[in-house]
Amino acid sequence: MRTYVQGGWNDIIHLCNAAAGRLAGPPSVYCVELMSNNGELIEKAQEICRARQSRPDALIEILHDVQEALGHIPEAAMPAIAQELNLSNAEVYGVVSFYHDFRTAPASGPVVRLCRAESCQAMGCDQLATALERNVDWQGGAPEIRTVYCLGNCALSPAAMVGDELIGRADVRKIADAVAAVRQDRKEERHG
Numbered sequence: 001m002r003t004y005v006q007g008g009w010n011d012i013i014h015l016c017n018a019a020a021g022r023l024a025g026p027p028s029v030y031c032v033e034l035m036s037n038n039g040e041l042i043e044k045a046q047e048i049c050r051a052r053q054s055r056p057d058a059l060i061e062i063l064h065d066v067q068e069a070l071g072h073i074p075e076a077a078m079p080a081i082a083q084e085l086n087l088s089n090a091e092v093y094g095v096v097s098f099y100h101d102f103r104t105a106p107a108s109g110p111v112v113r114l115c116r117a118e119s120c121q122a123m124g125c126d127q128l129a130t131a132l133e134r135n136v137d138w139q140g141g142a143p144e145i146r147t148v149y150c151l152g153n154c155a156l157s158p159a160a161m162v163g164d165e166l167i168g169r170a171d172v173r174k175i176a177d178a179v180a181a182v183r184q185d186r187k188e189e190r191h192g
């Protein structure tokens with residue numbers, strides 16, 4: 001189990017003491033890990049908020065920026081975002097949980113880039129995107145699916161990229177197979 005907290009040493013020590021019965025490792029080690037993770041995440045989230053003048057009405061754009069920068073929206077960053085924008089924690093949590101595009105945990109690679117420019121639109125990329133989100137039982141977790149605008153493969157629309165592989169006339173099966181192949185390659189690399 002990994003839990004993120006925002007606060008000073010007293011808060012973290014309190015959390016570790018309270019959770020000590022459930023932690024696999026010594027609480028003191030876990031405390032240090034919590035501290036370093038949170039510091040970086042919070043700093044990055046604050047930086048992103050300030051780049052948009054900490055405007056509360058820019059919350060959705062800020063959340064997209066955070067996800068782009070960190071790969072997901074960590075729970076530890078949400079109170080920092082709320083504070084920067086002068087919103088309540090509940091408002092930030094509410095928006096994150098409402099929109100399917102936002103993730104609170106890192107996606108399981110590889111990245112799928114799905115073209116949604118004109119030619120691919122005409123060939124059904126929107127339906128393909130929906131099917132990838134809803135109709136695939138991803139073994140090993142759903143990959144991150146990013147929208148791109150033209151992969152230079154318009155003649156074979158709809159087009160997608162999985163890792164470095166360009167896929168023409170893309171459909172759910174081709175994309176799912178490519179994701180599985182990349183994962184298998186990575187697994188073999190890891191095991192030599």
Ligand code: FES
Pocket residue numbers: 115116117118119120121149150151152153154157158159
């Ligand atoms: S419009 Fe999709 S590859 Fe060009």
